[in-house]
Amino acid sequence: MLIRLLRTYLRAYSRELTAVVALQFVATLAMLYLPTLNADIIDKGIARGDTDYIVDIGMWMLGISLVQVLCSIASSYFGARASLGAGRDIRRDLMHRVGTFSAREVGKFGAPSLITRTTNDVQQVQMLGVMACTILVTAPIMCIGGIVMGLHVGSSLAIVLIIAVPVLGGSMAVIIAKMIPGFRAMQERIDAVNRVLREQITGIRVVRAFVREPYERKRFAAANDDLTAAALRVGRLMALMLPVVTVITNLTMVAIVWYGGYRISAGAVEIGALTAMISYVMQIMMAVMMASFLAMMAPRAAVCAERITDVLETETSVVPATETKTFAGDPGSVEFRSAQFHYPGAEQPVLCDISLSARAGTTTAVVGSTGAGKTTLLGLIPRLIDVTDGSVVVGGTDVRSLDPDVLRSAIGLVPQKPYLFSGTIATNMRYGKADATDDEIWEALTIAQAADFVRDMPDGLDTAVAQGGTTVSGGQRQRLAIARAVIRRPDIYLFDDSFSALDLTTDARLRAALKPVTRDACVIIVAQRISTIIDADSIVVLEHGRVVGTGTHDELLDSCSTYAEIVESQLSVEQAR
Known part of the structure; x- marks a missing residue:
């Protein structure tokens, strides 16, 4: 699900991704070449007291470092541009899809879950995309290149790498496999917290009227505790990753220094080669850590991608006709013919x-x-x-x-629970007719018996309205909703x-x-x-x-x-x- 989702939405940013791959490739090669130059300075410059050689190689190292920095900055820019653009496109398509849903589909997912999927879930996928654009290129090149270059400068020390890299990779794989169900549980608990919180905020008057604040506090606390417990389970596994990587890395360094010192005393390895090997081991371990960090984010992003795809692949039960027709008669006639709804x-x-x-x-x-x-x-x-x-x-x-x-x-519909949008009286009236003039609005308000109380408001038609119309009474909300329907003359x-x-x-x-x-x-x-x-x-x-x-x-x-x-x-x- 995750790979398919990213592939679908990143396809539009192929130029940015190509630039990321090319720039990261250059930056990583530059980083891999630096320890070799450093080894040459030690073995060929310092050992021989050749100052000119040291300066020449040092200038090369400075230039290569500059190229690495510039490529890394440019790569991060293009990677962020691609992943953030993909996140924007996913949110857009989610909103469009939800906009086609009937009451059946909205009820199936629930409003809190749809909000979570459009915001938090997309953010998790987007964050993974940002990291993947750089790490997926850098980590493999750094790891493989580090091994190759390490074998080149100190082939006799390769036995340490052959043992350390599989141990580190296997340890990370075990930890990440246990994190996947934990992330799925976390997203479900986030849905539950959003649902309870939304109900309590929307129904605050009912809660207070029936003195149910203590009960609602307990209900929210239960949902919050469940989320905390799920997050702690995942957090413990995440906290375990760094110590494991650190321990294995340190043990590898000790083994290389001990074995390398033994080989130096035997005259089989030079000091510069040992120094380069240590640098390559650090780069290899860094690559594994980067890949592990990406793999740590992947399970949660995979769960989020699955939830996003569920929405995107859900077809509405109200399917538009492939070939639409026009009204065959008077558009003001309605007929039910043995209609049934189940x-x-x-x-x-x-x-x-x-x-x-x-x-x-x-x-x-x-x-x-x-x-x-x-x-x-x-x-x-x-x-x-x-x-x-x-x-x-x-x-x-x-x-x-x-x-x-x-x-x-x-059709002009006035629903059972009239809903007003955040904005002003005028903007709400223009939901019925987008180009309505102020005179038309006042006429509709007069018909709906709402003109008097709107005139008494401090700013008239420009009076601010809170989301849902909570700043006006129930009767006023009904009359404004009636005026909104009347203004379009359906x-x-x-x-x-x-x-x-x-x-x-x-x-x-x-x-x-x-x-x-x-x-x-x-x-x-x-x-x-x-x-x-x-x-x-x-x-x-x-x-x-x-x-x-x-x-x-x-x-x-x-x-x-x-x-x-x-x-x-x-x-x-x-x-x-």
Whole structure:
């Protein structure tokens, strides 16, 4: 997964990667050549007292060192450019993919996990890419070149390298193999911490209202402790790597000095050769350490790459048509034809055999008990989810054959939980119509009964809005969401229990203001309050995902016991007031 992901996204940066390989190759060769020159200074310059030779070789060493430094800097620049660019591209594709998901796919992964995968997981892969761009070239050349050059300057000392390098490599392989499951557990614990934290921040009012702070602290502490424990398990293995490398390196150095001294006394090895051998051993061990550091990062990055790929390879259940069609008729008409929706793995469908129609210029209301499938029914029209059987037809064309952008541009949706984005009142209104003028915004706010409280705000349309609209009340948030839908003047209005937070007076004024605006449009309202939909042209009653009654208010009172029960329960409450 990791290699495939990096190969896919680094392909666009082939020129930068070519430059990295070439520059690192030159820099590493330069570094390998320096100990040989140093040995020549010792054996041919100092031993013979030849000052000119020492100066000449020293100047060569200085020039080679300068080339090494410049190549290393340039290589790091191009490597960072490639890996950071790849990270940017991965985040972009993740965001685009998540943007195509329906509620089913978002629910499958969960919002906290999707956030973690787009940020933390990508960062881990990106960090590995930065290191790999340099280490994957430097380490092999340094290791192999160090062995070759070491054999060249002191072949009789090669036995030490033949023993030390496999021992070091094997030790690192064992430690890294044990780290892989630990990194996978860490990423899962990070998801859990993000999920708990997001719930607590989003639901802070509920937590305080029910005095559940102690419970939530314990819940976060448990998730935090699990993450800490997983990180400690991996950390212990990471902490073990440096001592292992240090011990093996030091033992190798002792062996070379001891054996080299013995060979020098026998006249088989010169002092400069021993010095060069020590330098090459250090370079070899450094190469192994670099490779080990990269290998240490690889398991975590591999887990992250697997999680990223899961998202990128997940196809949305709302698949755009390969050959899109246009509206065959009035785009303000909606028809359900034996529509059914079934969540994967659920025993019973949420909606079953739904057949109904709504025409332009009419208001259709949908009522029913909690869990009857009202919101799911509305979500099928703009293709937020797709039917699992049957069809939904808008403007005479199956919604699955329409371009999603064309379909949704004809719809004004006010969701059950109205959401406002961080920004201002004006920027939120322009989500409905990007080129809306201030006059159009004020007109929409007036219709939605929101103009008065917006005028009372310190900056009017430029008043800042917090993420989710937490700086305004629930009723104000609903009215702003209604204004956002009204401003685009769509052919179809979908109100999903959008008047629940309004008092009866504001509700009545808002519905009266909406009538002339929606006169030629198709209006579908999901509501719990009977007074909101009593004048609807058609009322659809849902129960357990099935239509159990269709008609006007008066007709349903006589023909549908479910509707009569809903009306009687609300009338008794209203009369008691």
